[in-house]
Every structure is written in C-alpha cells, then in structure tokens.
Amino acid sequence: MHKALSDSTRFEIFRLVAAQSAPICACDIVDRFQVSQPTISHHMKVLRDAGLITVSRRGVWAYYAVDPRGLEVLRDTINALMPVQLAATR
Amino acid sequence: MHKALSDSTRFEIFRLVAAQSAPICACDIVDRFQVSQPTISHHMKVLRDAGLITVSRRGVWAYYAVDPRGLEVLRDTINALMPVQLAATR
DNA sequence: TCAGGATATAGATGGCTGTCAATATGTTGG
DNA sequence: CCAACATATTGACAGCCATCTATATCCTGA
Numbered sequence: 363m364h365k366a367l368s369d370s371t372r373f374e375i376f377r378l379v380a381a382q383s384a385p386i387c388a389c390d391i392v393d394r395f396q397v398s399q400p401t402i403s404h405h406m407k408v409l410r411d412a413g414l415i416t417v418s419r420r421g422v423w424a425y426y427a428v429d430p431r432g433l434e435v436l437r438d439t440i441n442a443l444m445p446v447q448l449a450a451t452r
Numbered sequence: 453m454h455k456a457l458s459d460s461t462r463f464e465i466f467r468l469v470a471a472q473s474a475p476i477c478a479c480d481i482v483d484r485f486q487v488s489q490p491t492i493s494h495h496m497k498v499l500r501d502a503g504l505i506t507v508s509r510r511g512v513w514a515y516y517a518v519d520p521r522g523l524e525v526l527r528d529t530i531n532a533l534m535p536v537q538l539a540a541t542r
Numbered sequence: 543t544c545a546g547g548a549t550a551t552a553g554a555t556g557g558c559t560g561t562c563a564a565t566a567t568g569t570t571g572g
Numbered sequence: 573c574c575a576a577c578a579t580a581t582t583g584a585c586a587g588c589c590a591t592c593t594a595t596a597t598c599c600t601g602a
Contacts, residue, residue, distance in 0.1 A: 545600100546600090546601095547601105548597100548598085548599080549597080549598080550595100550596080551595080551597085552595075552596085553593090553594090554592085554593090555589105555590105555592085556589100556592105557588105558587105558589080558590095559587090560588095561585085561586085562583105562586105563582105564582085566581065566582085567579080567581085568577105568579080568580095569579100570578105571574100571576090572573100
C-alpha cells in the first residue's frame with residue numbers, strides 16, 4: 363500500500379482522485395499529466411491492486427474513485443505505529 | 453515519506469523501532485534481520501532522511517527512536533486524502 | 543457491420559535501489 | 573597508543589519498475 367503511493371506521479375494521481383466529490387473519468391486524468399495514456403493506465407492498476415481506488419465502467423469510459431476501505435486500512439496502519447498519547451491527538 | 457516505508461524490510465525495521473518504549477540499539481536491529489549490517493545502516497539513513505526516526509549516540513552505540521513529528525505528518529497526509537465524514541471515524 | 547475512439551496489454555529499455563563485500567571512521571578498554 | 577568493536581561509507585551489481593511505442597480489446601454511433 364505504501365509502495366503504491368511511493369511513486370510521485372502515482373501519488374499525485376491518487377490525490378486528484380481523492381479530491382473529487384464524484385468518480386473521475388480516466389480521460390480527465392490523462393489530460394492532467396504529462397505521462398502517456400498507457401502509463402496512467404498502469405498506475406491506475408497499481409492503485410487498484412493496492413485497494414486504494416475502485417473503477418466503474420460506463421460505456422467506453424472508466425471512472426475512478428477512492429476506496430474508503432483502503433484509506434481506513436492505511437490510517438489504521440499509521441495509527442498502530444503511533445504511541446497512544448500521540449494517536450489521541452487530533 | 454511513503455517511499456521510505458515502501459520497502460518491506462525498511463517497513464519492518466520501522467515497525468520494530470515504533471514498537472519500543474525506549475530507543476533501540478542499532479546492534480539489536482541488525483540481530484533481528486537477515487540482511488547485512490551495512491544494509492541496515494542504509495535503511496536507517498533513509499528513514500532518518502524521511503524524518504521518520506531520530507538517532508542518538510551513546511558511545512559507540514546508536515539508538516534509534518520514532519520521530520513523532522514524522523508520524524504526525526504522515527497521519528495528516530492520510531487524513532487530508534479522506535472524505536470528511538470518514539476522517540471523523542475512529 | 544464498420545469506423546473511430548477510450549482504455550488495457552505487451553514488450554522493450556533506462557534508471558533507480560536494495561543488497562553485499564570491503565573498507566573507513568569513530569570509540570572505548572587496557 | 574593500540575586492539576577490538578560498533579557503525580557508516582563506498583563501489584559494484586542484479587533485479588525491479590516507471591516509462592515509452594505499438595498493438596489489442598472493447599464499446600458506440602452511424
């Protein structure tokens with residue numbers, strides 16, 4: 363999961379997806395980055411395999427959204443590493 | 453920061469350090485992993501450069517501890533990615 | 543059914559990095 | 573001051589991976 367977020371391009375893609383209030387079209391992601399469409403597709407697969415995003419198809423288009431369960435796992439992992447009194451901090 | 457935790461050996465080292473109630477000696481870390489001493493030293497440097505751990509010297513020995521500020525940054529980064537109602541979940 | 547477009551897959555490649563052996567650096571006890 | 577030890581640094585190398593081009597797959601409108 364950390365590995366999925368360790369590449370800067372992929373992290374930025376994830377941030378973009380996470381910033382949306384609705385699923386975002388893959389084509390819109392391709393438009394916003396300098397890398398090629400296959401590279402974006404590859405990154406989406408990595409993020410998907412990590413459980414961080416979900417994909418839904420509408421016709422030809424692919425719509426990506428954050429998988430809340432993945433984020434929860436990530437947060438819980440971090441919290442488990444924190445000393446208790448620090449974990450209580452908000 | 454995610455990159456620092458993306459390697460499995462390094463993540464396990466960090467988990468070991470985080471699990472201690474007092475700083476842990478580098479020699480004890482070397483003892484618990486299969487990799488060589490220089491490799492451990494390299495990983496400690498990566499974790500240190502990422503702001504995740506701190507080191508203090510006592511004589512010949514190096515003692516490592518989690519840097520709470522790094523963990524806070526990490527947690528805040530994750531929280532910033534979460535939808536508000538999910539971030540409120542405990 | 544076909545053309546065109548959106549996305550995914552395959553294969554190749556260059557750069558990054560985790561690892562090791564060898565060595566350097568720094569510290570302490572005698 | 574020296575020997576022994578703990579840790580860090582260096583240099584080399586193999587495997588991984590982000591990226592590209594080319595191509596395949598899938599869907600839709602006409």
